[in-house]
Amino acid sequence: MTHRASGSRVLSTGALARVEGEGAMHIEISDGQLIDVQLNIYEPPRFFEGFLRGRGYAEPVDITARICGICPVAYQLSACAAIEDALGVTVDGPLRALRLLLYCGEWIESHTLHIHLLHAPDFLGYDSGIEMAQSHRGAVERGLEVKKIGNEILETLGGRAIHPVNVKVGGFYRVPDRRELVPLRDRLERGRDLAIEVVELVAGFDFPDQEMAYEFVAVDHPDEYPVLGDRVVSDGGLDIEVAAFLDHVEEHQVEHSTALHARLLERGEYLVGPLARYSLNSAKLAPAAAAAATAAGLGATCRNPFRSIVVRAVEVVHAFEVGIAIIDEYEQPDQPAVVVEPRAGVGHGVTEAPRGLLYHRYKIDDAGLITDAVITPPTSQNQAAIEHDLWHFVEEHLDLDDDELRRRAEVTIRNHDPCISCATHFLDLTVVRS
Amino acid sequence: MSRKATLLAPVIVVGVGNPMRHDDGVGPAAIAHLKRKLLGEHIELMILDGEPTRLLEAWRGRRRAIVIDAACKNAAAGSIHRIEVGADPLPGWAVRSSSHSAGLIDAVNLARTLEVLPEELIVFGVEPADLTLGEGMSDEVQAALPSLIEQIIIEAQRPLFQGGSS
Numbered sequence: 001m002t003h004r005a006s007g008s009r010v011l012s013t014g015a016l017a018r019v020e021g022e023g024a025m026h027i028e029i030s031d032g033q034l035i036d037v038q039l040n041i042y043e044p045p046r047f048f049e050g051f052l053r054g055r056g057y058a059e060p061v062d063i064t065a066r067i068c069g070i071c072p073v074a075y076q077l078s079a080c081a082a083i084e085d086a087l088g089v090t091v092d093g094p095l096r097a098l099r100l101l102l103y104c105g106e107w108i109e110s111h112t113l114h115i116h117l118l119h120a121p122d123f124l125g126y127d128s129g130i131e132m133a134q135s136h137r138g139a140v141e142r143g144l145e146v147k148k149i150g151n152e153i154l155e156t157l158g159g160r161a162i163h164p165v166n167v168k169v170g171g172f173y174r175v176p177d178r179r180e181l182v183p184l185r186d187r188l189e190r191g192r193d194l195a196i197e198v199v200e201l202v203a204g205f206d207f208p209d210q211e212m213a214y215e216f217v218a219v220d221h222p223d224e225y226p227v228l229g230d231r232v233v234s235d236g237g238l239d240i241e242v243a244a245f246l247d248h249v250e251e252h253q254v255e256h257s258t259a260l261h262a263r264l265l266e267r268g269e270y271l272v273g274p275l276a277r278y279s280l281n282s283a284k285l286a287p288a289a290a291a292a293a294t295a296a297g298l299g300a301t302c303r304n305p306f307r308s309i310v311v312r313a314v315e316v317v318h319a320f321e322v323g324i325a326i327i328d329e330y331e332q333p334d335q336p337a338v339v340v341e342p343r344a345g346v347g348h349g350v351t352e353a354p355r356g357l358l359y360h361r362y363k364i365d366d367a368g369l370i371t372d373a374v375i376t377p378p379t380s381q382n383q384a385a386i387e388h389d390l391w392h393f394v395e396e397h398l399d400l401d402d403d404e405l406r407r408r409a410e411v412t413i414r415n416h417d418p419c420i421s422c423a424t425h426f427l428d429l430t431v432v433r434s
Numbered sequence: 435m436s437r438k439a440t441l442l443a444p445v446i447v448v449g450v451g452n453p454m455r456h457d458d459g460v461g462p463a464a465i466a467h468l469k470r471k472l473l474g475e476h477i478e479l480m481i482l483d484g485e486p487t488r489l490l491e492a493w494r495g496r497r498r499a500i501v502i503d504a505a506c507k508n509a510a511a512g513s514i515h516r517i518e519v520g521a522d523p524l525p526g527w528a529v530r531s532s533s534h535s536a537g538l539i540d541a542v543n544l545a546r547t548l549e550v551l552p553e554e555l556i557v558f559g560v561e562p563a564d565l566t567l568g569e570g571m572s573d574e575v576q577a578a579l580p581s582l583i584e585q586i587i588i589e590a591q592r593p594l595f596q597g598g599s600s
Contacts, residue, residue: 047567066454069483113487117544130543137548144548148491162483 025409027394028432034398037391038254039383039413046260052373057083057342057364058169064360064375065163070113073106073158074353075360075375076167077228082360083169085230085242086347089340094333095171096228098157101326102164103227103351104319105153108191110354111274111312111319112150114417115202116143119309122411123205139201142194146316149191153323156184171337178330185327192320196292199313203296211303212392214385215267216276219352225284225318226277227352235280236267242348245359251376262381269384272356273416274311275302286321289314305389305415312417342368353378355417379418386416402431443478444497445590450484450538451504457511457562457575460582461502464558467583477590484537490545497594498554500586503538504575505559512561512574514582519555556589558582 024040048067052060060079065072077099084091091099116139117129126132133140156176158164166172215236221229233239240248251260264270278293279301285293293314302311344366350359356378363372393412397405447468449461462481469479482488484503493499505515517524524539538557545551560582563572 051567063454066452069452069485113485117487117540128540130540130547133544133547140544141548144487144491147487151488151491160481162481162485162488 025390025413026432027390027405027409028434029394029398030434032398034391034395037387037394039387039390049373049375052362052370055370057087057340057362057368057370060360060362060370060373061167061169062163062165065167067375067377069162070110071106071353071355071358072163073103073154073167074351074358076164077103078349078351078353078358078360078375079362080167080169081228081230081242081349081351082347082362083349083364084340084347085349086345086362086364087169087340087343088345089170089338091171091338094331095175095336095338097326097330098172098175099167100227101153101323102157102167104323104326105150105157107227107319107354108150108195108316109147109154110417111316112143112147112198114354115198115309115312115316116140116147118417119312119414120202120205122414123202123207123309142197146191146194146198149187149194150319152184152187156180168337170340171333171335173336175333175336177332181327181330185324188320188323188327192288192317192324195313195316195320196288199292199296199310199317202309202313205309207304207306209304210306210392212305212385212389214271214275214303215264215269216279217264217270217272217357217381218276218280219350219357220280223284225281225286225322227322229350229352232350232357233280234264234270236264236270238264238266242350242359245348245350245376246361246374249359249376249381251380260376260380261383262376263384269388270381271385271416272378272381274308274315274354274356275305276356277352278302278311278314285314286318286325288321289318292317305412308415308417342366355379356382379416382416382418386413386418389415402433405431442495443476444594445477445500446492446496446498447477447479447500447502447586447590448489448492449479449481449502450489452483454567454569456564456566456568457560457571458504458565459571460504460560460562460575460579463571463579464502464582464586467579468586471583471587473587473590484541486537486541486544489537489541490548490550493541493545493552493555494550496552498556498590499552500589501538501555501557502582502586503557503559504562504565505557507559507561509561510574511563511572512578514578514585515557515559515561516585517557517559519551519557524557553595558586 026038028036061076064075064079067075121129121132159166215234217234219226219229220231220233230242249262250265251262254261282300296310346363348361359376361374362370365371389412449465451458451461453459453462465479465481480492563574
């Protein structure tokens with residue numbers, strides 16, 4: 001929609017398609033100079049932080065799962081990590097492995113949705129995944145099958161397809177026996193083979209040359225490509241325990257967004273998500289994923305946001321490999337959960353949501369009630385970096401007409417798979433030229 | 435896969451929505467009510483969030499799919515809108531409600547493209563009074579539930595067309 005008034009041009013779209021959510025983007029150009037780029041997202045986690053106060057320590061696991069339909073496991077397991085930290089509980093062995101397996105299902109589902117229906121159309125020249133499906137039916141059907149296998153992990157371990165109900169502080173309400181996981185293992189092998197084909201597909205896309213100087217931040221684990229962990233590291237020298245997260249990361253309000261932005265106190269904006277995880281941990285990928293990455297032309301690090309689609313596809317292969325290994329080594333634990341007793345304390349937890357590091361902090365009183373909650377989702381942390389990417393892109397492409405500028409600005413945003421309900425609720429794009 | 439396929443109920447009723455957004459929870463609430471009824475093994479009940487590929491997978495292989503969602507047509511809160519999805523596009527008002535606002539339209543279009551749209555797809559949209567964040571449905575939507583449940587049961591139990599493809 002284009003309006004002309006008072007010699008300036010205002011151009012806006014409806015909800016930005018193919019982003020997992022909605023938000024607003026405002027670009028302002030004056031006398032041929034870019035003067036402003038703003039990403040405005042609406043952020044339910046702020047509501048949930050208030051909503052959680054006064055609730056019992058066991059409740060955030062199910063309540064925060066409602067923040068996002070795409071990454072409920074991330075919210076559940078960051079909440080578990082933080083509350084278990086506060087209560088002095090350690091969950092390890094097969095219970096931790098099952099949590100990791102559940103999380104693999106979520107990575108597979110989320111990444112595969114983004115790759116096939118949201119991001120691939122940008123590279124293949126289609127306006128939507130549906131339009132792409134008309135000409136690339138086999139690729140879309142393959143993507144749907146991969147995603148469905150991810151969903152089968154959630155159904156097997158989480159109890160149902162959305163908002164899993166089987167996760168609790170200390171472990172699970174019920175754990176599977178070995179026999180229940182055998183059919184799932186066969187499906188994961190099928191999924192891995194299909195996922196390798198997906199890497200081959202996306203590696204063949206035509207990517208613009210663009211290397212960004214992000215500071216990459218991710219959860220750290222000494223032996224594992226990060227999903228669960230208790231340290232946070234960056235390639236700029238950050239190396240902290242999760243308890244120190246808010247000593248180094250400052251959340252701050254900006255006038256144009258209802259979501260908090262985040263910055264490293266020492267150095268400013270940073271990026272979380274697949275590019276960060278990969279660049280900090282590519283040496284820890286499972287063999288099939290590492291081989292797929294090499295075959296796709298990825299080096300040890302990746303700073304090109306357009307190639308994040310390849311990194312996501314590699315992470316899907318990795319998630320299948322991890323899942324298969326977990327099932328192979330699984331021994332049913334004696335109890336489905338560690339015994340948890342309420343006590344007063346403060347707990348911090350991080351996990352790697354599909355879109356990046358998700359931090360939770362809870363203060364709990366003697367009666368086990370939540371007195372304070374802080375939730376820092378990945379898309380909020382990435383807002384400043386996404387704005388930076390947009391500034392960089394728009395400044396170099398001011399000569400494009402508004403339609404093309406809008407289309408390619410949307411691609412720049414989609415590179416980072418900003419999440420609908422995690423951090424955004426509407427996304428209108430406005431370009432003002434005066 | 436094949437084990438599941440042989441057990442697939444020919445009719446599925448899907449409640450779409452998020453109970454943490456007040457009246458957006460009408461779909462899941464309807465499913466909770468329906469679970470207390472004896473509807474027969476040929477009818478499966480499911481709660482989804484409206485993400486299009488999950489809807490598509492829920493519909494795949496079914497003869498009839500019934501979807502319940504909040505739907506803003508600027509009618510009185512609690513009004514029930516019934517749409518039979520045919521060859522024409524879904525009206526925009528049918529689906530501008532939940533957090534995945536375009537989910538149902540995308541799901542229909544994708545399912546049609548991939549030729550997995552059920553023979554019959556019926557959408558019940560309930561006009562919401564409140565879609566802000568928070569628990570509990572409005573009085574108007576609560577009051578609409580008995581009639582909604584009755585209409586869904588009639589729709590779900592109506593005989594399937596003879597000579598269907600599956």
